[in-house]
Amino acid sequence: MMMRNKSDFLRKNFRKTTKADIPRLFEIQDAGENFWTAERFSKEIHNDLSHNEVVLLNEIVVGFACLWILADTADLHNIFVAPNYRRRQIGSALMTHMEGLAREKQAMRLLLEVSSGNQPAQNLYNNFGFQAVGIRKKYYQSGDAILMEKSWKSV
Numbered sequence: 063m064m065m066r067n068k069s070d071f072l073r074k075n076f077r078k079t080t081k082a083d084i085p086r087l088f089e090i091q092d093a094g095e096n097f098w099t100a101e102r103f104s105k106e107i108h109n110d111l112s113h114n115e116v117v118l119l120n121e122i123v124v125g126f127a128c129l130w131i132l133a134d135t136a137d138l139h140n141i142f143v144a145p146n147y148r149r150r151q152i153g154s155a156l157m158t159h160m161e162g163l164a165r166e167k168q169a170m171r172l173l174l175e176v177s178s179g180n181q182p183a184q185n186l187y188n189n190f191g192f193q194a195v196g197i198r199k200k201y202y203q204s205g206d207a208i209l210m211e212k213s214w215k216s217v
């Protein structure tokens with residue numbers, strides 16, 4: 063029988079991000095160079111192209127993702143999980159949810175950029191079937207960005 067992680071039994075929910083979530087997102091973002099100001103969160107929430115979702119575990123906000131959908135292409139602009147909730151499949155659940163949104167809105171591919179030094183995120187994306195399609199040299203202060211893509215229908 064497959065062993066289940068304790069967190070499998072906790073209730074995960076997703077909903078749209080609201081202005082009231084911003085202080086909590088600020089507290090948990092810990093995203094290094096991809097740090098967003100309160101203004102940036104606010105701007106995204108008010109942008110119709112931008113889909114901003116929070117994931118809750120037993121009603122506590124533990125993660126966030128921002129996806130832009132423009133015609134057939136969805137672009138993941140941000141994703142993070144609160145440091146003390148990582149490695150409990152929350153990031154994976156969030157990715158599944160965001161990909162679902164992209165599909166629902168008729169996008170056919172999902173693009174993202176990840177720092178070449180960010181192994182946890184690269185592992186997550188590889189698990190999801192993303193492939194490296196390019197490098198943006200010195201995109202981040204700390205190094206290069208890898209451009210990754212997942213497509214589910216030929217365009």
Ligand SMILES: CC(C)(COP(=O)(O)OP(=O)(O)OC[C@H]1O[C@@H](n2cnc3c(N)ncnc32)[C@H](O)[C@@H]1OP(=O)(O)O)[C@@H](O)C(=O)NCCC(=O)NCCS
Pocket residue numbers: 092093096140141142143144147148149150151152153154155175176177180181182183185186187189
């Ligand atoms: C990347 C991030 C969102 C992953 O969230 P998470 O909830 O810990 O991810 P999951 O528990 O769903 O992990 C899924 C897989 O990702 C990989 N992974 C996650 N954390 C890892 C780590 N610290 N080291 C190596 N691989 C890791 C593993 O393959 C893992 O599968 P496994 O647990 O079965 O081995 C989280 O580490 C984070 O918020 N990082 C800071 C922000 C960031 O870098 N965002 C990405 C910007 S491009």
